[in-house]
Amino acid sequence: MSSHPLFASLLIAATLFTPAQAETARIQTFSLKAPGTASSAASGQLSIRSISPQVSLSVLTLRGLTPNTAYVAHYHALGPASSEPCASQGPITLGFPSFKTNAQGQATVTLRANPARIQGTLGAYVNVHTASDLKVVPLCAALIGAAAPASASRATTTRTVSIVDNKFQPATLSVVAGTTVTWVHNGQITHNVLSLDLADLHSPDLRSGDKYSYTFKVPGTYTYYCAYHEGMSATITVTSR
Amino acid sequence: MFVYKIGLGIATAALLGSCSMMMGQSATYTFKHNANTADPSASGKAVATRQGSMVSTTLTLSGLTPNKAYIAHYHAFGPESNTDPCASNGPVTLGFPSFTADANGYASVTVSGDMAKIAGDQGAYINVHYASDPSIVPICAPIKMTKG
Numbered sequence: 001m002s003s004h005p006l007f008a009s010l011l012i013a014a015t016l017f018t019p020a021q022a023e024t025a026r027i028q029t030f031s032l033k034a035p036g037t038a039s040s041a042a043s044g045q046l047s048i049r050s051i052s053p054q055v056s057l058s059v060l061t062l063r064g065l066t067p068n069t070a071y072v073a074h075y076h077a078l079g080p081a082s083s084e085p086c087a088s089q090g091p092i093t094l095g096f097p098s099f100k101t102n103a104q105g106q107a108t109v110t111l112r113a114n115p116a117r118i119q120g121t122l123g124a125y126v127n128v129h130t131a132s133d134l135k136v137v138p139l140c141a142a143l144i145g146a147a148a149p150a151s152a153s154r155a156t157t158t159r160t161v162s163i164v165d166n167k168f169q170p171a172t173l174s175v176v177a178g179t180t181v182t183w184v185h186n187g188q189i190t191h192n193v194l195s196l197d198l199a200d201l202h203s204p205d206l207r208s209g210d211k212y213s214y215t216f217k218v219p220g221t222y223t224y225y226c227a228y229h230e231g232m233s234a235t236i237t238v239t240s241r
Numbered sequence: 242m243f244v245y246k247i248g249l250g251i252a253t254a255a256l257l258g259s260c261s262m263m264m265g266q267s268a269t270y271t272f273k274h275n276a277n278t279a280d281p282s283a284s285g286k287a288v289a290t291r292q293g294s295m296v297s298t299t300l301t302l303s304g305l306t307p308n309k310a311y312i313a314h315y316h317a318f319g320p321e322s323n324t325d326p327c328a329s330n331g332p333v334t335l336g337f338p339s340f341t342a343d344a345n346g347y348a349s350v351t352v353s354g355d356m357a358k359i360a361g362d363q364g365a366y367i368n369v370h371y372a373s374d375p376s377i378v379p380i381c382a383p384i385k386m387t388k389g
Contacts, residue, residue, distance in 0.1 A: 228336040
């Protein structure tokens with residue numbers, strides 16, 4: 001390669017910041033709703049824009065909150081208390097800057113983050129709390145599971161399991177019914193995916209780079225394994241929508 | 242403990258294939274050489290012993306290439322024959338740990354797996370392959386002689 005390093009850097013920078021690139025950035029939108037018995041006057045929207053593989057912008061646009069009041073908002077991981085993200089009581093994984101509503105009870109707050117920190121179940125839901133009492137949660141947006149993006153009528157949920165030598169990662173996975181799980185072979189030697197619990201979950205021999213998908217329709221706990229390597233097994237729990 | 246020593250294993254095939262092997266009973270299957278030139282003196286046996294819902298199977302092999310790495314698997318009855326499991330080209334249903342022949346060409350390897358993985362047509366035969374080239378299969382032990 002004979003390109004000068006400086007020229008290559010400028011070319012990359014120019015490519016990253018062209019308007020065309022901004023237009024094609026992926027945007028997901030989710031509705032914030034009042035969880036449980038909290039006030040139903042509040043509402044809002046979370047939009048997540050993917051700027052690059054390393055950067056995403058999360059923007060909360062809120063209304064109907066108490067005027068001139070300080071709030072905080074966080075991404076939460078899926079917790080153990082429920083399969084419904086907003087009721088699962090998961091730990092905070094990333095915080096928005098603290099913010100204050102205006103005289104009309106409206107607020108906008110932006111978080112710039114590495115998407116890896118809120119990927120999958122690490123970013124299961126976003127809670128908006130009052131800063132004075134974090135237990136007061138007027139709004140929540142579920143990002144995985146039962147909640148569909150506000151802009152889509154119904155999202156198709158997909159999850160990925162990595163096959164390596166000789167284990168499945170993750171070894172346990174919880175999905176909602178209707179989820180399509182795709183196994184991706186990231187190892188070197190031949191493996192397959194079979195289950196005694198589901199006769200039709202039966203992949204052909206998989207080699208490095210191969211993929212196999214299966215849609216789980218019925219709630220239950222299913223163990224699957226690699227026939228080549230006794231002891232190489234894992235579990236998927238399918239919950240109701 | 243009953244030990245059934247049967248040459249080509251029609252009766253023992255019925256035992257394992259029909260899940261009628263009682264707890265603690267063993268079934269023995271004899272390896273035959275395939276029509277190839279790999280390890281011409283290779284031979285051996287497989288002894289399968291049921292313990293509850295699990296089956297422990299031990300391969301005792303000789304005549305292998307000294308110090309060579311091998312792999313072995315149970316296979317399901319495949320699509321290419323209804324009466325010769327070793328020629329049926331079925332998918333792997335249970336794998337043995339990989340192993341290496343000793344300096345005299347002997348090897349022994351054991352796997353314990355769920356009986357359901359190799360019940361009926363799912364456990365029709367056991368192949369011993371070269372680890373370096375699984376398409377080379379010196380010996381095969383037929384277990385279930387008829388498909389279905």
